[in-house]
Amino acid sequence: MKVGVVGLGTMGAGIAQISVTAGHETVGREMSMELAERGRATIERYLGRAVEKQRLSGEQRDAALGRLALTTDVSDLAGCDLVIEAIAEELEPKRELFAELDRITRPDAVLATNTSALSVSEIAEATERPERVVGMHFFNPAPVLPLVEIVRARRSSDAAVQTAYEWAEQAGKRPVRCNDTPGFIVNRILIPLLNDCVRVLDEADVTPEDLDTAMTNGAGWPLGPCALVDLVGIDVHVHASEALHTQLGEPRMAPPERLREMQREGRLGRKSGRGFYSY
Ligand SMILES: NC(=O)c1ccc[n+]([C@@H]2O[C@H](COP(=O)([O-])OP(=O)(O)OC[C@H]3O[C@@H](n4cnc5c(N)ncnc54)[C@H](O)[C@@H]3O)[C@@H](O)[C@H]2O)c1
Secondary structure (H helix, E strand, C coil): CEEEEECCCHHHHHHHHHHHHCCCEEEEECCCHHHHHHHHHHHHHHHHHHHHCCCCCHHHHHHHHHCEEEECCHHHHCCCCEEEECCCCCHHHHHHHHHHHHHHCCCCCEEEECCCCCCHHHHHCCCCCHHHEEEEEECCCCCCCCEEEEEECCCCCHHHHHHHHHHHHHCCCEEEEEECCCCCCHHHHHHHHHHHHHHHHHHCCCCHHHHHHHHHHHCCCCCCHHHHHHHHCHHHHHHHHHHHHHHHCCHHHCCCHHHHHHHHCCCCEHHHCECCCEC
């Protein structure tokens, strides 16, 4: 299969890595060659680590990197069987991109969006053939976390859903199917639950260490909720909470004040060196 990945940022680089490692010729499209090269460097670094850990041979890494082509020109995606979009989380740019992809790709190519919080159906409606548009929601870091939510939009065809599902499975991921509802599966459940955890810190006057100890030892969580929010990034979690709250309106979905404060102070979790914990 020939695969296109649009946007080689945090998620796109990971998705392109999955694709080339699974043996697919992959075209990565970015806004500039500099950004595209940065995406390639990220992939090279991760594959290098896999070689060090002896999960991949040097030849396999070179072959995988050899399958990656970079471009800034969307028309280079014309021959793709599957295009996965991972650009910024904004509706209009995504709709414009899908309209363009719809014009230039073969009518039977599948177009997928990695959106976390936008409506896949609204993105699909920007095309003339919404039946071939689906969601493929990967989790960060995409090469590490197995899950891919395969999202059926209002008019997605069974064939498009099946193509996306089988591609993910063949690439070694663990796909599951769901409808196009706010937060899909994991975020719909996890975001309000993590917000509850943060609220309990203040309500029950518990330290983040004790809260994490409680959930890992009392509920069998593999990682404490405060450590998890630090890993996800306070800003990413707040943004996702706001999106879910706007769409579904449950008070527990709104980001707790404590998280907003941390965001204002630049305590964004692991990536800034400080969140609930220091790194
Ligand atoms: N970061 C996460 O944890 C996460 C998890 C799951 C899904 N997502 C979703 O994945 C998508 C991408 O998120 P990200 O965190 O990788 O963002 P990012 O900002 O790291 O990367 C986005 C990249 O897209 C590029 N870009 C923007 N417009 C483009 C266009 N028209 N053509 C080509 N490239 C373009 C930007 O230059 C940037 O490099 C969003 O929809 C987000 O909601 C993110």
